[in-house]
Amino acid sequence: MDPQAKKTVLRKIPHGVYVVGVAQDGVLNAFTATWLTQVSFTPALVALCVRKDSHSFAMVQASRVFSVNLLGKQQKLLAEHFVKPAAAAGEKLKGVPHRPGKTGAPILEEAMAHFECEVREIANIHGDHALVIGEVIDAGVQRDEPALTLMDTGWHYGG
Template identity: 25%
Template sequence: MNLDLDALFKISYGLFVAGVEQDGVLNGCIINTASQVTAEPPRLVVTMQKNTYTSELIQKKGSLSLSILSQECTMETIKRFGYRSGREAPKFEGIAYETDESGNPYLKDGVNAVVRLQVAQTVDVDTHLLFICPVLGAESRSEAASLTYDDYRILKSGGTLGSAERPKAPKKWTCAVCHYVYDGEIPFEELPDDYVCPICGVGKENFILA
């Protein structure tokens, strides 16, 4: 079998906001990998990049909230939590949110469910961390369909969810590790050989056309 990394983009992903409060700081970030691993007792595994501010705070706090984004979520919300670091600007300032019993923030709008998680185990997988989390609480908020990573790519390219014809996003150089999409002014092929992904730090050779 060949190693066609494009095949990995066929795996279905959701879109979530992981939220945490630590020493009075509220922060959160967009993630696309969270799934249930056991039913009794209920546990989720949440995968996050090591170098994010949210991941750093979760390791200190030992708990987090998970806002499950719905198709009612706006691109503004996705940009707020996915396109900038909490080290640069407060993520939850000026938007509607609530906090769970652990003090961790979660979104009020554009979500169909929220989950309260306690970190029981952390597994290091090189560029990412796997947080193995018992579910301490969960609440449905809306009947709207969950927003998938594919939905996000459609919205980002100017498409409309639920339309009969969705424009296909043009192929772009995408990091095979963290799915960062290069959109700089310099053509990717002309970038220097020592270029690295600004999100996870892997080299240029780990980018694929997707």
């Protein structure tokens, strides 16, 4: 295999940019994610890939819930804020208006839309990211506008 071709083509897969919220025993965290897709209509399931060495993965494993905040095209700065690991940045949600959702996971007041999930399955023992499959149990739309995509940001995550 040509490693450069592999990298180039994997980076061409179109993705959205989200802020995923997690909550465990009253402690909240959030991180920027792009590897997310719907995987079932009934029940409504989404698959989210979560770095196994992230702070958030340990929290998702323990609490089995997460929220997904969708951002508008102009909200790259908000996504940038949540790229930093909690281990280095501390409380990333401090100063970012939010409220607990049904699951307790944080909903960003500035997000254009959101949904919340209960984890049904965690897989991918071989990868550096775990495949977390969640059932959508609540959703809300704050504004109807085009969503921020990875291409809008000029960033890469993949390859």
